[in-house]
Amino acid sequence: MNRPNRTDRPYDVVLFGATGFVGALTAEYLAAHAPRELRWAIAGRDELKLERLRERLPGGRHVPVLRADVSDPAGLRALAEQARVVATTVGPYLTHGEELVAACADTGTDYLDLTGEPEFVDLMYVRHDARARETGARLLHACGFDSVPHDLGAYFTVQQLPEDVPLTVDGFVTADAAFSGGTLASALNQFARGRHMLAAARDRGRHEPRLVGRRVAAPTGAPRFAKEIGAWALPLPTIDPQIVRRSAKALDRYGPDFRYRHYAAVRHLPVAVGGIAAVGAVATAAQLPPARRWLSDRLKPGDGPSAEKRAESWFSVRFVGEGGGRRVFTEVAGGDPGYDETAKMFAEAALSLAFDDLPPTAGQVTTAQAMGDALIERLRAAGITFRVAAKR
Numbered sequence: 576m577n578r579p580n581r582t583d584r585p586y587d588v589v590l591f592g593a594t595g596f597v598g599a600l601t602a603e604y605l606a607a608h609a610p611r612e613l614r615w616a617i618a619g620r621d622e623l624k625l626e627r628l629r630e631r632l633p634g635g636r637h638v639p640v641l642r643a644d645v646s647d648p649a650g651l652r653a654l655a656e657q658a659r660v661v662a663t664t665v666g667p668y669l670t671h672g673e674e675l676v677a678a679c680a681d682t683g684t685d686y687l688d689l690t691g692e693p694e695f696v697d698l699m700y701v702r703h704d705a706r707a708r709e710t711g712a713r714l715l716h717a718c719g720f721d722s723v724p725h726d727l728g729a730y731f732t733v734q735q736l737p738e739d740v741p742l743t744v745d746g747f748v749t750a751d752a753a754f755s756g757g758t759l760a761s762a763l764n765q766f767a768r769g770r771h772m773l774a775a776a777r778d779r780g781r782h783e784p785r786l787v788g789r790r791v792a793a794p795t796g797a798p799r800f801a802k803e804i805g806a807w808a809l810p811l812p813t814i815d816p817q818i819v820r821r822s823a824k825a826l827d828r829y830g831p832d833f834r835y836r837h838y839a840a841v842r843h844l845p846v847a848v849g850g851i852a853a854v855g856a857v858a859t860a861a862q863l864p865p866a867r868r869w870l871s872d873r874l875k876p877g878d879g880p881s882a883e884k885r886a887e888s889w890f891s892v893r894f895v896g897e898g899g900g901r902r903v904f905t906e907v908a909g910g911d912p913g914y915d916e917t918a919k920m921f922a923e924a925a926l927s928l929a930f931d932d933l934p935p936t937a938g939q940v941t942t943a944q945a946m947g948d949a950l951i952e953r954l955r956a957a958g959i960t961f962r963v964a965a966k967r
Contacts, residue, residue, distance in 0.1 A: 593617035683710035691721035719917035737899030
């Protein structure tokens with residue numbers, strides 16, 4: 576691994592896809608909260624839209640505009656060569672993401688995205704992890720609500736438990752929020768590609784080094800009434816447990832035998848049953864192109880909830896950790912998960928890579944592995960709660 580400082584590059588952070596829904600929120604957050612010494616730029620394919628965004632940013636006249644398009648590999652490489660960190664909101668990533676990952680891996684540029692697409696993450700590991708390790712690039716996926724609260728929440732919970740003993744952690748998600756067209760497009764694409772996802776996961780398994788002397792698992796589990804939180808627990812078909820498992824494989828602090836399970840927490844049984852039925856119906860519809868197109872048309876990429884709706888939204892992820900005769904209850908909580916808090920998490924992760932004193936990592940890594948305590952402290956300072964609710 577060759578971890579270059581890259582201070583000779585003109586930008587610390589380039590935000591690619593800045594005019595999209597979450598991209599604009601991230602740009603607004605950086606303009607309002609980034610340190611003065613940050614050298615950053617906004618990038619995308621439409622210069623006029625970028626210039627309009629710049630006009631409404633606090634101090635935006637000082638923010639450069641860079642043109643780049645996902646269909647132009649040479650342009651993406653030129654973009655990566657100018658930055659220490661590139662943060663991209665351009666999805667679905669399976670369709671639009673690989674050329675930028677390749678450019679960052681090849682030029683030693685740190686890369687962040689907001690993907691919740693397991694197939695994309697697995698493919699990027701197989702195709703670009705080795706090159707990124709050679710150049711020192713850190714490739715981080717799922718740096719928004721997928722999967723920062725869950726990854727860092729499990730990491731935070733493990734830190735409250737004894738070392739060098741078998742550990743279990745269960746995460747329970749509750750939220751009141753809307754979602755955007757981009758999120759819907761990614762979800763439908765994921766539901767429609769079950770066999771491709773399985774093939775990519777198997778291929779990754781053939782390339783990953785085996786874990787020696789330790790065991791790590793993230794089983795799906797089954798629906799159950801969780802007495803420890805007083806709610807029905809429904810397994811969530813998201814990328815989050817996979818990210819937690821990879822953090823646990825990378826970090827010895829998770830102990831010799833670690834298990835994580837990931838659930839939605841629902842108070843009332845009829846709501847739980849309805850939720851299972853709704854997910855099943857959407858997954859089935861996604862297999863049929865006409866139905867998938869009809870669902871996609873309900874909410875276009877670039878659309879999202881109003882500021883008023885976002886102001887009323889919230890999330891809470893409660894964790895129950897056990898090991899070494901101890902039991903701990905922790906919580907990660909905040910406001911609107913899909914947009915305002917995602918933009919905050921994404922921006923702070925980019926700033927952490929650019930400025931914080933972090934462990935020496937490279938290749939495809941997770942937020943817990945690459946940033947851990949530093950990112951937790953940044954998010955706490957930004958208003959996201961990480962707390963220990965109880966210990967026994």
